[in-house]
Amino acid sequence: MFGRKMVPGAFTGWLHCVADALFPARCVDCGRLFHHMAATPGITDAGSAAMDPYFCPGCRGRWTAVASPLCSRCGLVFKGRAGEDHLCGRCLDRPGAFTRARAAGIYDQTLRTAIHALKFKGQVRLAAPLGVLLFDTFRRYWTAGDIDMVAPVPLHRNRFRRRGFNQAYLLVRRWTLPAGTDVVRDLLVRDRATAPQTGLDRRQRRMNIKNAFSVNRPGQSAGKRVLLVDDVLTTGATADACAGVLIQDGARRVDVLTLARALQS
Ligand SMILES: [Zn+2]
Ligand SMILES: [Zn+2]
Incomplete structure (x- = not known):
């Protein structure tokens, strides 16, 4: 059963799975214990992925990335979600x-x-x-x-x-x-x-x-x-x-x- 060569990445991934099963993390926001190997659907950017070990899947998605339209100078996010960036x-x-x-x-x-x-x-x-x-x-x-x-x-x-x-x-x-x-x-x-x-x-x-x-x-x-x-x-x-x-x-x-x-x- 060990005939297939085990790549280092797969091995460390497996180790992480074991460590995660034994030691679940506590969510910084709601305080619940969770297993952080579960990927968050739809969130793939590096910044969000870096937060995964600290927040449970429920809390992980509860933040809003800044998006246009916003003030082209101070970055104020406009309430109206239509239109281009412009000065506030x-x-x-x-x-x-x-x-x-x-x-x-x-x-x-x-x-x-x-x-x-x-x-x-x-x-x-x-x-x-x-x-x-x-x-x-x-x-x-x-x-x-x-x-x-x-x-x-x-x-x-x-x-x-x-x-x-x-x-x-x-x-x-x-x-x-x-x-x-x-x-x-x-x-x-x-x-x-x-x-x-x-x-x-x-x-x-x-x-x-x-x-x-x-x-x-x-x-x-x-x-x-x-x-x-x-x-x-x-x-x-x-x-x-x-x-x-x-x-x-x-x-x-x-x-x-x-x-x-x-x-x-
Ligand atoms: Zn949480
Ligand atoms: Zn402004």
């Missing part, structure tokens, strides 16, 4: 400092749970699959050579000490980027500990975050195309504050990539 009213009124923001999914359901588990429950193991989801989104909207620097939005040192990590950096640290594109962990510094943005309106958020950031080494981003990375984009006030500092420092262009995009802003 706010970007027409007040374009701000970054050129383009994009996100993997809408900030709700399983994606929100995953981000909360990473940020507030210290589940750093989720940084790897969420980083794959983010990298997948990066490749969807930018091509190799478009970006010189990838920079996480920094935390204030007090918050960093309390949390122990910067989730935005954890998302990008394993990215394999072409030569000439670097992840710069400390391009920006958060000088001021700001109150949480939750519950503030658009104008209050802008005031709250004003002068909160500065560059670590002046001139480091001069002439560079920078991709700012964060977990969630809500009104874009934080991204705009960071982009403004980088443009002042001489950056040629600043784009923004987040895991999630809040629907209302």
Whole structure:
């Protein structure tokens, strides 16, 4: 019965099956035990597949990928699902400092749970699959050579000490980027500990975050195309504050990539 040559892939697959049968995973969202070898019908992209070991089949599909029509600048997903991408009213009124923001999914359901588990429950193991989801989104909207620097939005040192990590950096640290594109962990510094943005309106958020950031080494981003990375984009006030500092420092262009995009802003 062992006459057929066993290929290494099949063997490790079989091992995974055994391990999975013995040790089912616990869903990060609903807490149920499940066997993660079961494929999710209809979901084949790398980002979603990377989330499979952490979410049960029921929760896995409960997130909404960002899709057109959306604001061609800030990435706001329009409620009306017909038509082409165009500028939203706010970007027409007040374009701000970054050129383009994009996100993997809408900030709700399983994606929100995953981000909360990473940020507030210290589940750093989720940084790897969420980083794959983010990298997948990066490749969807930018091509190799478009970006010189990838920079996480920094935390204030007090918050960093309390949390122990910067989730935005954890998302990008394993990215394999072409030569000439670097992840710069400390391009920006958060000088001021700001109150949480939750519950503030658009104008209050802008005031709250004003002068909160500065560059670590002046001139480091001069002439560079920078991709700012964060977990969630809500009104874009934080991204705009960071982009403004980088443009002042001489950056040629600043784009923004987040895991999630809040629907209302
Ligand atoms: Zn579940
Ligand atoms: Zn917009």
